[in-house]
Amino acid sequence: MKLPSRPVIETGSLVLRLVEKGDLPALFAVNGDEEVVRYSPRESWKTAADGEAWFAKIMEYRSTGATLQFVITLRDGGHPIGTMALFHFDESVRSAEVGYVLARSLWGKGLMKEALAATVAFAFDVLGLKRLEAELDPRNAASAKVLERVGFTHEGHRRRNYCSKGEITDTGLYGMLREDPRPVIPSRRL
Numbered sequence: 001m002k003l004p005s006r007p008v009i010e011t012g013s014l015v016l017r018l019v020e021k022g023d024l025p026a027l028f029a030v031n032g033d034e035e036v037v038r039y040s041p042r043e044s045w046k047t048a049a050d051g052e053a054w055f056a057k058i059m060e061y062r063s064t065g066a067t068l069q070f071v072i073t074l075r076d077g078g079h080p081i082g083t084m085a086l087f088h089f090d091e092s093v094r095s096a097e098v099g100y101v102l103a104r105s106l107w108g109k110g111l112m113k114e115a116l117a118a119t120v121a122f123a124f125d126v127l128g129l130k131r132l133e134a135e136l137d138p139r140n141a142a143s144a145k146v147l148e149r150v151g152f153t154h155e156g157h158r159r160r161n162y163c164s165k166g167e168i169t170d171t172g173l174y175g176m177l178r179e180d181p182r183p184v185i186p187s188r189r190l
């Protein structure tokens with residue numbers, strides 16, 4: 001799929017742009033937190049080398065057009081506070097998967113709803129996708145709520161189909177179509 005080379009997604013309080021190497025120290029503070037990766041298949045970053053290895057993979061995926069890896073930054077000051085990815089693009093049905101993380105100190109302020117709603121609009125209205133998908137550990141209630149509030153539908157539940165950090169877990173399946181209603185998510189003043 002032909003992807004834009006320098007996409008930017010803006011909301012009232014956030015700017016999402018492609019991740020750069022200089023973002024790694026700030027992203028270490030996010031991904032080095034065990035609570036942030038608790039329901040993710042990924043391990044927390046223990047050293048700077050873990051972040052660099054992640055970034056090298058992202059650059060490889062970017063070169064093949066496999067992933068749009070955004071960093072979520074605060075509009076005021078530009079500090080990176082999390083990430084948002086569009087990946088698993090499927091040209092045949094014009095779909096992609098979405099994944100996101102946010103610094104723990106900023107949870108519960110409505111920021112991911114705001115970031116995800118804008119990413120949904122970008123995916124459907126700019127990229128011309130027709131379907132978005134997300135998968136999660138069903139114990140991740142905050143993530144499930146974010147998806148539902150932004151307009152995703154819970155489409156299914158796969159039992160004990162995934163091994164994450166040595167633990168066998170279920171998977172919640174979520175999907176959203178271009179024509180599905182898109183609730184208005186107000187921007188938060190931080």
Ligand SMILES: CC(C)(COP(=O)(O)OP(=O)(O)OC[C@H]1O[C@@H](n2cnc3c(N)ncnc32)[C@H](O)[C@@H]1OP(=O)(O)O)[C@@H](O)C(=O)NCCC(=O)NCCS
Nearest residue numbers: 036100101102107108109110111112113136141142143145
């Ligand atoms: C999931 C995550 C992105 C949510 O970000 P956030 O900015 O805190 O979410 P928001 O504040 O935008 O919205 C959260 C919604 O979930 C609700 N919520 C928050 N924590 C919750 C919990 N533990 N149980 C149930 N609902 C919860 C909020 O009340 C809000 O719903 P509301 O609009 O009806 O009030 C954040 O917790 C995170 O980064 N977690 C770690 C990484 C992760 O799990 N990523 C997703 C992998 S699938």
